[in-house]
Amino acid sequence: MRDVATAAGVSLGTVSNVLNAPEKVASTTVERVHAAIDELGFVRNDAARQLRAGRSRSVGLVVLDIGNPFFTDIAHAATGRAREHDLTVLLGTSGDDPRIERAFIDAFDEQRVHGLLLSPVGELPERLHRLRRRGTPVVLVDRDGRGTPFHSVAVDDVAGATLAVAHLCDVGRRAIAFVGGPSGLRQVRDRRQGAEEVVGRHPGARLEVIETPALSVLAGRAVGDALLRRPPATRPDAVFCANDLLAIGLLQALTMTGDLRVPDDIALIGYDDIEFASSTVVPLSSVRQPTGAIGSAAVDLLVETRADVDAEEPTHVLFTPELVARRSTTG
Amino acid sequence: MRDVATAAGVSLGTVSNVLNAPEKVASTTVERVHAAIDELGFVRNDAARQLRAGRSRSVGLVVLDIGNPFFTDIAHAATGRAREHDLTVLLGTSGDDPRIERAFIDAFDEQRVHGLLLSPVGELPERLHRLRRRGTPVVLVDRDGRGTPFHSVAVDDVAGATLAVAHLCDVGRRAIAFVGGPSGLRQVRDRRQGAEEVVGRHPGARLEVIETPALSVLAGRAVGDALLRRPPATRPDAVFCANDLLAIGLLQALTMTGDLRVPDDIALIGYDDIEFASSTVVPLSSVRQPTGAIGSAAVDLLVETRADVDAEEPTHVLFTPELVARRSTTG
DNA sequence: ATCACGAATTGAAACGTTTCACAACGCTCA
DNA sequence: TGAGCGTTGTGAAACGTTTCAATTCGTGAT
Numbered sequence: 001m002r003d004v005a006t007a008a009g010v011s012l013g014t015v016s017n018v019l020n021a022p023e024k025v026a027s028t029t030v031e032r033v034h035a036a037i038d039e040l041g042f043v044r045n046d047a048a049r050q051l052r053a054g055r056s057r058s059v060g061l062v063v064l065d066i067g068n069p070f071f072t073d074i075a076h077a078a079t080g081r082a083r084e085h086d087l088t089v090l091l092g093t094s095g096d097d098p099r100i101e102r103a104f105i106d107a108f109d110e111q112r113v114h115g116l117l118l119s120p121v122g123e124l125p126e127r128l129h130r131l132r133r134r135g136t137p138v139v140l141v142d143r144d145g146r147g148t149p150f151h152s153v154a155v156d157d158v159a160g161a162t163l164a165v166a167h168l169c170d171v172g173r174r175a176i177a178f179v180g181g182p183s184g185l186r187q188v189r190d191r192r193q194g195a196e197e198v199v200g201r202h203p204g205a206r207l208e209v210i211e212t213p214a215l216s217v218l219a220g221r222a223v224g225d226a227l228l229r230r231p232p233a234t235r236p237d238a239v240f241c242a243n244d245l246l247a248i249g250l251l252q253a254l255t256m257t258g259d260l261r262v263p264d265d266i267a268l269i270g271y272d273d274i275e276f277a278s279s280t281v282v283p284l285s286s287v288r289q290p291t292g293a294i295g296s297a298a299v300d301l302l303v304e305t306r307a308d309v310d311a312e313e314p315t316h317v318l319f320t321p322e323l324v325a326r327r328s329t330t331g
Numbered sequence: 332m333r334d335v336a337t338a339a340g341v342s343l344g345t346v347s348n349v350l351n352a353p354e355k356v357a358s359t360t361v362e363r364v365h366a367a368i369d370e371l372g373f374v375r376n377d378a379a380r381q382l383r384a385g386r387s388r389s390v391g392l393v394v395l396d397i398g399n400p401f402f403t404d405i406a407h408a409a410t411g412r413a414r415e416h417d418l419t420v421l422l423g424t425s426g427d428d429p430r431i432e433r434a435f436i437d438a439f440d441e442q443r444v445h446g447l448l449l450s451p452v453g454e455l456p457e458r459l460h461r462l463r464r465r466g467t468p469v470v471l472v473d474r475d476g477r478g479t480p481f482h483s484v485a486v487d488d489v490a491g492a493t494l495a496v497a498h499l500c501d502v503g504r505r506a507i508a509f510v511g512g513p514s515g516l517r518q519v520r521d522r523r524q525g526a527e528e529v530v531g532r533h534p535g536a537r538l539e540v541i542e543t544p545a546l547s548v549l550a551g552r553a554v555g556d557a558l559l560r561r562p563p564a565t566r567p568d569a570v571f572c573a574n575d576l577l578a579i580g581l582l583q584a585l586t587m588t589g590d591l592r593v594p595d596d597i598a599l600i601g602y603d604d605i606e607f608a609s610s611t612v613v614p615l616s617s618v619r620q621p622t623g624a625i626g627s628a629a630v631d632l633l634v635e636t637r638a639d640v641d642a643e644e645p646t647h648v649l650f651t652p653e654l655v656a657r658r659s660t661t662g
Numbered sequence: 663a664t665c666a667c668g669a670a671t672t673g674a675a676a677c678g679t680t681t682c683a684c685a686a687c688g689c690t691c692a
Numbered sequence: 693t694g695a696g697c698g699t700t701g702t703g704a705a706a707c708g709t710t711t712c713a714a715t716t717c718g719t720g721a722t
Contacts, residue, residue, distance in 0.1 A: 001678065001679070002678085010701075010702090011701065011702045011703070012678095012679090012702085012703080013680085013681085013682095013701070013702055013703070013704095014700085014701055014702075016679070016680060016681085017680095017700090017701085019679095019680095020680075020681095024699090024700080024701095025700070025701080026699080026700060026701090029700080029701085041461055041465075043437075043440050043441055043465075044441050044678090044679080045382070045441070045443060045677085045678050045679065046441040046442045046443065046679095047378045047379075047381035047382040047387065047442070047443060047677085047678080047679090048378075048382050048677070048678035048679035048680085048707090049678085049679055049680075050378035050679090050707095051376070051378040051379050051382050051677090051678080051679070051680095051706095051707050051708065051709085052678085052679050052680045052681080052706075052707055053679090053680075053707085054707075056378065066397070066403060066406070066407070067400065067403045067404075067407070069398065072397060072398050072403075073398075075397070076397070076398070076424070079424070088438060090421055090422075091421075091422045093407070093410070106374075107419060109374050110374055110375050110376070110377040111377045111378070112376060112377065112378060130372055134372075134374075216610075217607070217610035218610060245610075248610075249610070252611075252612050255587070256586070256612055258589065276548070276607065279547075279548035279549060279576075279579075279580070280583075281583050281587055332708065332709070333708085341671075341672090342671065342672045342673070343672085343673080343708095343709090344671070344672055344673070344674090344710085344711085344712090345670085345671060345672075347709070347710060347711085348670095348671085348710095350709095350710095351710075351711095355669085355670080355671095356670070356671085357669085357670060357671090360670080360671085375708090375709080376707085376708050376709065377709095378707085378708080378709090379677090379707070379708035379709035379710090380708085380709055380710075381677095381709090382676095382677050382678065382679085382707090382708080382709070382710095383676075383677055383708085383709050383710045383711085384677085384709090384710075385677075
């Protein structure tokens, strides 16, 4: 910057003003400085800016698995919203490993990030509290933060399941099966709970729970094969799967033989509305999570958090998912 | 850091030494300083370190689309390899937009990144040369860099297609169809070229080219439907799809009616080996790109680039993909 | 008792910005 | 003529590290 100042025949402070508050500088000077910048190929040093500013213009985002479209979409939306605030999103994947999660938190702390968005692996690590105490806003993503001092943005899985099963009832089904597992996963438990609530409210409706070892296509196919072997009278007339992969596997098993038609004999609905859901042989109904809204809301929460740090009660945003009805339930 | 020094009763320089070269400091002192650090909750300021060091410990990675598993895998591998060098990967998605690409390059430049990994949208922007001239190593990813002053890591799509079609010939097929498009895409052209080369070498083999408007499941299904309507004698006995999505659509169309069996009547092979390829009704043969190796190699190239900057001839790494034979070709 | 030496520690400069109190200048107005 | 004002521009301090030459100290050799 000093070189630019010399080349333009002005002082260092003026160059800084041209960069940060050009309206305070005479237009002829501005031009001269810009000319010098171009000629010298000057590029600001962000480290020095940050050092001076005390915090960076970046926000850290640590997700469980960047390969998961759910998080990819959140990251994408967060990046866009951050850009509106002239912030950059730094992305980290913990891959379900608490040590990697901690390493990222530490790294972001050292970088004095503007704020931290975290989809936590398990227990909230102590360093998170330290961050907050030092004035860095923290927002939990995809985790209900009630009971913690942190803001949070999450999705109501119980409500999502309610939507799905109510839809099955609406199209006249009563013998409903819930397929999902392992039940150690919160998502699986919540979605099952939502299903149970709806069935409880519908006189004549019954819920059968089929637990799977994983949320995968293959697990779904196994369930489908099992259903095919059962006497027709004992089969459900609708299946709600805890995610789309299961539903796809089920659909494969059912359509492969052609003995059972979807949705005529069995209606099928999944969860997550992955991209592939609309491209299956029978387009799959599903429940879509508002990933974009989650990412944007998280960034907003972060930006709105003023220096009031402790004064402030944390805000908890809980989104409700959206039903996407396709042929697998509506015919 | 000054506070830590005071608390531990040592000088500022000693604290720095404890952090960066503990072997040069008496062990009792080291302990005392660490105690002070813990007590005060001291966290290094990365901006100051970078300012002093002149460059950051981050490398920038700009990909076309982080939602694409190909790039997700590359990013993942690059992150891991970078960690071995005590570097952090900053991820950006250009989304095929040259302006966003430029914005990321500028941002990374301001951050004085250690190096830049770029999967370029189109023409290489001028700022890329500026970066290199100032000593920041640049590595092109998924783009052959011959003819440019930049290192590059890419995959040989022609060779991949060769593998696929040679495999089809090996299992006895001769009437082969290539399905892919639009042919404006380099990948599509290269894969078609590879197919043509193999067929040209195989006496008796013939290649039919079926152009599609997109590389999607739906486009594949349309091709499948068209094949079903053709008189059996005129149908190919093997299809090589330019990517897995096309192959999945084709498979859906063929298996839905049950008139044509895969692989008995038509063998089918895709490209990319996406996760879903192994979970289709008939597991899909495919060509796997060594995404992990690409990410690692790119980081290695970056790290190995010494200050020799201009002296150095750029290195070009070209990986050969790998055949993944599943039931859709082998029965 | 002196010296040389290595190990441990110190102190200050430097990195490249931003910020802010202040100076310089040209006006207008009394 | 000079006071007062607004507009431009200046210069130095400060941000928190790392680095390196210089200093101190204890030890063994002479």
